[in-house]
Amino acid sequence: MRSEQETNFLLVAGGGIFLLGAVFFVGQIYLVFFRKDEVFGALHSSSGLRRRRTAVGEGVLGDYFTMLSxxxxxxxxxxxxxxxxxxREDFIYFPKSLLRVVRFLYSVGLVGAVFLLGVGVVGVVAGWLK
Incomplete structure (x- = not known):
C-alpha cells in the first residue's frame, strides 16, 4: 500500500504529465490544421522539409509527422x-510570431518528456516500478 505522500506525488506528477502532453498535442494539431501552409511555405528551400515530405507523404498523418521534424x-x-x-535564409526570414509559437509548443513537449523520464526514474528508485 502506498503512503499518502506517494499517492499525492503520483497524482500531481501524472496530472502534470497529462497537462503538458495535452498542451503539446492540441498545439501540434493547431499547427497542422491551421498554420501548416505558412510553416511549410516559409521553409521552402530547406532540404530537411523536402526529404520528410517525400518520406511520410501527404495527408493529415504525414503533415503531423513532418511538423514534428x-x-x-x-x-x-x-x-x-x-x-x-x-x-539559414529560411530560418532568418521565418515569421517571428510563428517561431515563438512553434518554440513554445516544442519546449512544452520537451519539458514533458524530461518530466516523464524523471518520474520514471523516481518510480524505479522508489520501487514503484520494476
Whole structure:
C-alpha cells in the first residue's frame, strides 16, 4: 500500500504529465490544421522539409509527422543548419510570431518528456516500478 505522500506525488506528477502532453498535442494539431501552409511555405528551400515530405507523404498523418521534424529544426536551429536540414535564409526570414509559437509548443513537449523520464526514474528508485 502506498503512503499518502506517494499517492499525492503520483497524482500531481501524472496530472502534470497529462497537462503538458495535452498542451503539446492540441498545439501540434493547431499547427497542422491551421498554420501548416505558412510553416511549410516559409521553409521552402530547406532540404530537411523536402526529404520528410517525400518520406511520410501527404495527408493529415504525414503533415503531423513532418511538423514534428520541423519543430525540432526550429527548436534547435543551429544543429539543423549545421547538418544541412534547415536553410539559414529560411530560418532568418521565418515569421517571428510563428517561431515563438512553434518554440513554445516544442519546449512544452520537451519539458514533458524530461518530466516523464524523471518520474520514471523516481518510480524505479522508489520501487514503484520494476
Amino acid at each position: 520541423v519543430g525540432a529544426f526550429l527548436l534547435f536551429p543551429e544543429r539543423a543548419i549545421k547538418q544541412g536540414e534547415l536553410s
